[in-house]
Amino acid sequence: DAGVTQSPTHLIKTRGQQVTLRCSPKSGHDTVSWYQQALGQGPQFIFQYYEEEERQRGNFPDRFSGHQFPNYSSELNVNALLLGDSALYLCASSYDGGWNEQFFGPGTRLTVL
């Protein structure tokens, strides 16, 4: 079992650009949640996808959007990047919604210049 995988590992963008991050959940999992972790802080919930729909959303602007595919993998898109979007983006997977134990991927480090 490969566990939760994320790509790319690192990414450098400039302000105003758009970025797409990808996540493949752990085998058998159907729910994907995305979190943003700023340096020295705990992760903050962005949104969760279940059955290819956004199920719930944290306090993030509409510049943050996502998608879940039939194979349960997911993408996080961020438009009009700001310097403050620089962070570690973490994907977590679980099964049958978000109630069960969540397993995290290694994260994508996004730097906005």
Next chain:
Amino acid sequence: KQEVTQIPAALSVPEGENLVLNCSFTDSAIYNLQWFRQDPGKGLTSLLLIQSSQREQTSGRLNASLDKSSGRSTLYIAASQPGDSATYLCAVMLYNFGNEKLTFGTGTRLTIIP
């Protein structure tokens, strides 16, 4: 709004000592609580999951306890080793349908001194 606090923010102890990390939360209506480990610049590794009906969970040298009524959890690490050096995060999930998300503390950075 659920708030999770971890004190201290940083802790250094000599190798071999037993230690306790603390986590407190403001809303006791939780579904579960998870403890994670994070190495610098890396993702989160799940250590222990405690359901709201449980009082503690154990895995190897780790023991986590939960007291919902007081809004507290502790992570006990026995016979600490240099490899235990990392940031430890606790996270709670509220018992609230449609709100199945984890709320994290800011973590305790643990350094084990050889």
